Amino acid sequence: MPPIMPTLIIVIKGLSICKESLWDEKGSYMEYTVCKVRKVITVRIIRRLTPFDHYKHNQLNLWESKYSTRGHNMAIIEAKRLTKIFGADPKKAIPLLDKGWSKEKIFAETKLTVGVNQASFSIEEGQIFVIMGLSGSGKSTLVRLLNRLIEPTIGQVLFNGTDVLKMSAEQLRTFRRKNVGMVFQKFALFPHRTVIQNIEYGLEVQGIDKKKRKAMAMESLELVGLKGWEDSYPDQLSGGMQQRVGLARGLANDPDVLLMDEAFSALDPLIRKDMQDELLELQSKMKKTIVFITHDLNEALRIGDQIALMKDGSIVQIGSPEEILMQPANKYVERFVEDVDLSKVLTASHVMIKPETITIEKGPRVALQFMRDRGVSSLYVVDKGMRLLGVVTAEDAANAIKNGLKLEDAMEREAPFASPDTMLNDLFELMSLSKFPVSIIDDNGRLKGIVIKGAVLAALSGNSSLEAGASHESA
Amino acid sequence: MNLPKIPLADWIEWLETWLETHFEPFFKLIRLLVGETVNGLETALNWFPALVLILLFTLVAWFIGKWRMALFTLIGLLIIENLGLWSQTMQTLALVLTSAFISVLIGVPMGILCARHSSVQKIVTPVLDFMQTMPAFVYLLPAVTFFSLGVVPGVISSIIFAIPPTIRLTSLGIRQVPEELVEAADAFGSTPYQKLIKLQLPIAMPTIMAGINQTIMLSLSMVVIASMIGAQGVGVYVYRAVTQGNTGVGFEAGLAIVILAIILDRLTQQIIRKSKTT
Structure with a gap:
């Protein structure tokens, strides 16, 4: 049975297309030349079945399990209509919220401030759940x-x-001691305690004996790469290091959930990016559930598995980074995401398309025939395990036939490649250097797809509704 | 308008008599405790030969502060000894240390209570204002009524006059602990007691020490007044000099108080500075 997977069919409005769009029966190939791009580009995605995408199957499954269908996982935290009203006699505002009054209206009428308005969400184990919004949201x-x-x-x-x-x-104390750790925006380290004493704090209040808690704290300290600093005081450390201590303190009691309140917002951009990377690495090792607060959309998109976007105390949209970008729930989210630099958000796996491949055992004649059948000018040569070996062009194949060479000797081995997690931003240089599309290869050397210029441009050109262009560049 | 005068004076006197008759054992107990503390301290201080004690104080100053402070302590105390005011100065020191000690004993917990509960703070603040502004002579009289003449009413009125800064600054110090630190302590599951001991008191310590410093200074300023109701010490010399118009003797005794004040102030300041840096 062919695996059932989505293929992307693109309907482009507002693009004058000079060359006709071509779809073969298998839905695997389309060629178009964009002559003129108007302001509005609408790209609609229709799911179709094709047997050709089976190599992408595993990966998309992974992708889906990471980002979308999480129904089988157990929710570790579930919030139901969680509401906070500030002011005297806050319950007075509840019926008004039920009536759908706005935050401003409630304040004008009752002098009560709506902090959080009926927030409902569930966070699954091992997820990084980002709550994002502007200050005051x-x-x-x-x-x-x-x-x-x-x-x-x-x-x-x-x-x-x-x-x-x-x-x-x-x-509640036991819950805080054992189950949730917290990291704060301004670090909130205790200035009168050394680094190690800070990290020990959560263990100390539990009454864990001195020797044991010190060992646990040291472990946590090593985790954040600050070994050797245990006897320093917080004010002797840089901001980035202080927040590592904050992180180590949050992790010291091995909590199930880590709450991070704008943990990286006070750090300067470069250190911030390092910390994000480290957090992702830590998370992949420790599989903590993390609730991460930020006002920075790029940060949210970078580290979030799920993002909840807040405005005026209400959650406006919850979704994966892709969903937030591609399908904003309303104008507010749209405005929020319109300035996002997509090249730093989308990865190769988002824009890559299926390459035409041929196994190494085949001869150059077969290769040429394949190219004719599929209307392409080059093929990716792979072994039976889908490991990429090289690229063969029509010209190479023709020469090989003339000179009686095998495919192995005729193919070109110098093709640019990158991993599926590479940001588009980092692909640009690779793409500009080579006449071939960039091959996308997983850790085991298996060919996962290729990235062509047209698809990247399509992905970058729209920001409200787009998906990778499924065109095939055949030079 | 011819409203009758409020008989406030009568009420207060009635209250004084009532307290005196109903709380006598209580006052007796306090008199015993405070009296013995001052006497014990005084005896201990005067047990050492003056020069030994001077060297001891100089060493303490050396350890806590710098050599300059040690030098000042040495010269200052030698001057007092030279003026022949040593044993009186030690009596005064015993009185000051006792009232400061009791002030801290009552003031710090009081300050913690004020920091914890705004309602307590609201009640205590006007009482403290009252204690600090009411002229000291006014409460000397009932102090004598309850505790009879001698050093005890002197200590009690010193405490009344000197305790407010300790209470105020303890409360202030705890309230000034940054909100995010308190939040962090809460987030890791501290009990209120753990929060107080492990976070609030250590962070508030410099401020609390500043309050204690003020308390010591204020109780020193009470020694002359205390001498009017029979407390022994250098204050007696000042009081006598004033009544006899003897400027020279008054100045000598005053100088002894000033030297003692400077030493106590610099020592406590130094302790504050040290508690700030760690």
């Missing part, structure tokens, strides 16, 4: 409702099914 309040640093007005927070809001003071 209620994101920092929302994260504090989860561990009751701020007491919710109404609603529910379920941690592995237990209602956090019904916990006694003692139970």
